[in-house]
Amino acid sequence: MSYQNLRIVFMGTPEFAVASLDALVQAGCQIVGVVTAPDKPAGRGLKLQQSAVKQYAESKGLTVLQPVKLKDPAFAADLQQLKADLQIVVAFRMLPEVIWNMPALGTINVHGSLLPQYRGAAPINWAVINGEKETGVTTFKLKHEIDTGNILQQASMPIGEDETAGEIHDRMKELGAQLLVNTVKALASGELTEQDQAVVAANESLVLQHAPKIFTETCVIHWEKPATEIHNQIRGLSPYPGAFTHLNDKTLKIYRSRKEIASTGKAVGVPESDGKTYLRYTCADGYIYVLDLQLEGKKRMVVEDFLRGYRFS
Numbered sequence: 463m464s465y466q467n468l469r470i471v472f473m474g475t476p477e478f479a480v481a482s483l484d485a486l487v488q489a490g491c492q493i494v495g496v497v498t499a500p501d502k503p504a505g506r507g508l509k510l511q512q513s514a515v516k517q518y519a520e521s522k523g524l525t526v527l528q529p530v531k532l533k534d535p536a537f538a539a540d541l542q543q544l545k546a547d548l549q550i551v552v553a554f555r556m557l558p559e560v561i562w563n564m565p566a567l568g569t570i571n572v573h574g575s576l577l578p579q580y581r582g583a584a585p586i587n588w589a590v591i592n593g594e595k596e597t598g599v600t601t602f603k604l605k606h607e608i609d610t611g612n613i614l615q616q617a618s619m620p621i622g623e624d625e626t627a628g629e630i631h632d633r634m635k636e637l638g639a640q641l642l643v644n645t646v647k648a649l650a651s652g653e654l655t656e657q658d659q660a661v662v663a664a665n666e667s668l669v670l671q672h673a674p675k676i677f678t679e680t681c682v683i684h685w686e687k688p689a690t691e692i693h694n695q696i697r698g699l700s701p702y703p704g705a706f707t708h709l710n711d712k713t714l715k716i717y718r719s720r721k722e723i724a725s726t727g728k729a730v731g732v733p734e735s736d737g738k739t740y741l742r743y744t745c746a747d748g749y750i751y752v753l754d755l756q757l758e759g760k761k762r763m764v765v766e767d768f769l770r771g772y773r774f775s
Contacts, residue, residue: 465488465650470566471546473497477514478635482572482669484518486550491646493524495544497554500528500547525567533558548649550642551604562604567649569604572638574631575673576616578659581609586627586634590698592671592678593690597630598622599638601645602625603656610727613657615648617641624693626700626718676703683707685731687719696750707743709733709757710775718754719763723747735774743763 470491472483475498485492496519504511512520519526525544530535538560549569562569575585577600582588598618615675617637621630642760648654663670676699683692683705696719699705704715708736728744735741742749757772758764 463650465647466492468492468547468646468650469494469545471541471544471549472515472519472552472648473549473554473557474515474552475499475513476553478631480514480518480641481635481639482552483515483549485643486646487522489643489646491643493522494546495525495527495541497527497529497541499555499742500530532561537561538564548646550646552638552642556608557604559606561709570601570614570645571604571609571611572642572643573600573602573609574634574638576618577602577609577613578663578668579671580673583675585673586630587676588671588673590621590625590627590630591695592698592739593694594621597634599640599641600661610659612658613662614654614656614710615641615645617742620631624697624718626697626702626721647747678703683743684717685743685750688746689723689750689767692745692750693719693721700754702756704756707731711760714752714758715756715762716750716752716754717756720751720753722749722751724749733774735769737774738769739766741769753768 469495472486472493474483483496496515498513498515501510501512503509516526523595527537527540532555541561541564546565548567549562549565551569551571557569573585573620575589576598580589586597596618599614600616601614603614605611619633619637656672681699681703683695696705700717705718706713706715708714726744726748730746731745732744733741741752751764754764755768
């Protein structure tokens with residue numbers, strides 16, 4: 463079967479998913495429906511805000527479904543009417559089996575890691591926090607347990623020493639979009655060989671890393687840790703939700719940093735500055751220089767701009 467003859471339903475919400483949907487459209491895929499989150503009130507006026515995926519879908523004249531509850535029988539009936547051969551999920555909610563098992567070719571997901579590593583809600587963040595030198599994207603078939611379905615295809619990409627999660631996100635969405643198109647083409651032509659994740663993990667003797675949801679405690683900087691570990695935490699949580707510490711009893715978010723390994727002989731967590739060019743904190747084996755920051759109640763700025771208007775008490 464030609465991939466262009468496949469009836470595809472796409473499911474996604476944020477801007478990350480738009481790249482994949484656009485790649486499918488540009489490749490000539492037949493998108494018979496798009497499922498995304500309901501419009502939500504946002505801003506001071508609480509005006510209803512459409513998801514990035516809905517905005518794109520409507521600009522292309524695609525049919526849009528916005529179920530409040532994915533287990534709603536009415537939604538399942540509407541989905542059934544679209545007669546999809548294949549469903550694709552990119553950055554969407556967890557689907558009930560009655561939904562993901564509906565199409566003849568099943569439902570495939572694009573995940574931001576080289577599975578079986580970094581299953582979970584925040585794979586990009588945790589790969590950076592853990593100091594990985596490489597990550598990638600995986601297309602896989604959905605099944606009961608989250609992120610455990612059979613691997614279809616993968617593509618890897620390097621992680622720069624100072625690269626943030628946000629920068630990797632922006633590169634990864636393009637890599638994932640291309641991989642998705644390749645997967646759809648290979649699936650349609652019958653060229654794909656599925657790989658069981660448990661078999662992959664056993665054959666490669668992998669110690670599995672996980673990627674759970676990020677909580678506030680994950681964002682707290684503990685200055686008694688080594689500089690490399692803190693630097694990785696900062697870039698792994700940038701730009702959102704942001705690693706933080708305190709400066710004169712106010713919360714200070716740090717979005718970009720530079721590490722210096724040195725024997726300081728000083729107490730950890732103490733801020734130092736020349737008032738003009740640098741702000742740094744002592745840690746277990748050196749310093750963390752703050753390059754990009756946001757003090758509580760202020761806007762985000764580079765350190766030189768911050769120091770021009772800040773007086774240390």
